[in-house]
Amino acid sequence: MSLWERSGWKGGFPFSPTRLGPLGRAVRGQGGDVDVTAASICDTGATLPRTTPAALSYGRIVVPDALTVRVTPASRRTAPRRASLRLLPIGAFTWGSATPPVQPRTRPDHTLIWVTGGRMRLDFPRSGTILEPGDVRFIPSGTAFAARPRAGAEGHVLLISPELVAEVDPPLPRSVTAGCIGQGAAVLAATLQALVEEAARSPDRKALDCYLNVLSLRLSRLDPERDRRTSAGAALADRPLVDRFLALSASEIGSDRTLADLAQDLGTTLTQLDRACLQARGRRAIDLVHEQRLERAAELLRHTDRPTPRIAQDLGYASHGHFTRIFVAATGRTPETYRQQMTRTPD
Missing domain, CATH: 1.10.10.60 (Homeodomain-like)
Structure with missing residues (x-):
């Protein structure tokens, strides 16, 4: 009874302060990822930069709170999931069960894999393949897969929160898309880089949607998968x-x-x-x-x-x-x- 009658509670809840830092702070994660809260997205007048596949820089862009879409009711006092883009080197991306043999697992974000050198093993529940230079795979969120880069593998992995592409027209593929990049490598490289850079410049969502549209069009025009x-x-x-x-x-x-x-x-x-x-x-x-x-x-x-x-x-x-x-x-x-x-x- 004495605990409930403490007058000290009037000044605030008698627990020690949380040790969690403020949201949006730069945090270095596994594989060299860096979380950066975006302050801006550039205006729609920007043009695609000249970017080669080898010149891409990697990182994570978290879209500002104003652009965050809540996908579930606020039934608990937890921070809503923040929409983000992450561009990773392919050698730093491994996905699947933690214990061998590696089994496919689902991811909450869309995954774009582009191999530019070496090889990567990609497995689905009933099939598997080896990705070689030029191969591109788009894997929608919720799809179970496992990915294992081989030694010396080079390329890029783009992770996209589904909240960011809800209004993209034409929409991103709703099933696994396979193909080869062919002559469009320069356009794809520039688009990937621009997506990450533009998401960090201004609160204008139009530029980000523009580059997401370009990415969707590029995926719809991949060369056929090799036999x-x-x-x-x-x-x-x-x-x-x-x-x-x-x-x-x-x-x-x-x-x-x-x-x-x-x-x-x-x-x-x-x-x-x-x-x-x-x-x-x-x-x-x-x-x-x-x-x-x-x-x-x-x-x-x-x-x-x-x-x-x-x-x-x-x-x-x-x-x-x-x-x-x-x-x-x-x-x-x-x-x-x-x-x-x-x-x-x-x-």
Whole structure:
């Protein structure tokens, strides 16, 4: 009873002040993201800057409160979600479940992925693919996917809050859109950069809508997606079947594609492929693939500092434990012991 009768409550709620800083303050997040509260968006007279894909700068732009759209009733005393744009380097963007094997997860924002160099693995619940230079994917909010950049991958990822595109005309795609950028790379690069820069200049929403319209138009005019089976077969058509198979499997190492898929790309069947491998190398196709993965793992252990769980994930092993068991059976040493012995400097 005495607590309820305290006269000290008249001066305010008797809890200590919150340690949370004010909203809109610059905060450095994972992957080098920086949150910046936008003070302005430039006027509609701005023109697209001349920007090359390599010259894009990255960051996060939070749209001012005046432009924020509340999507749920204010039933709790929490700050409303703030509409924002984020432009990230592709090597800093990984999405999916936290534990291997990586499983698709949904995101609340629209995701635009553009690969300019290297490769990136993109998986959906029932399909997966490898993105190569020039490939573009637009993934609407609420779509489950997993993304894993390969070593040396280059490109850009744009994350867009759905609140920002509610009035865009023509609207952004409502389903996953796949294609190649082709001759429009300069326009797309300039648009991505302009979206981030213009969102930070003035409270005028018209300029931001203008660039979002340009982005929507650019996505509607992508070149058709490449036929990977045709390109893979054509590139290797003049080589013997087993050599073609080994080259293709090396390029797909770590992917979820089966041996039957690779055999189909090569215009043969798994039975014929196995027979050819036994005649040429004395081993079945699956054994040759396992050998390739072990050789690649040993190379990564010798020449990189990449953690062994990440190596196991990149090479398509079910888990770190599975990778360790296979490596010990082949070499008699754990991956960690092998790395220590192979990188030890002589006395």
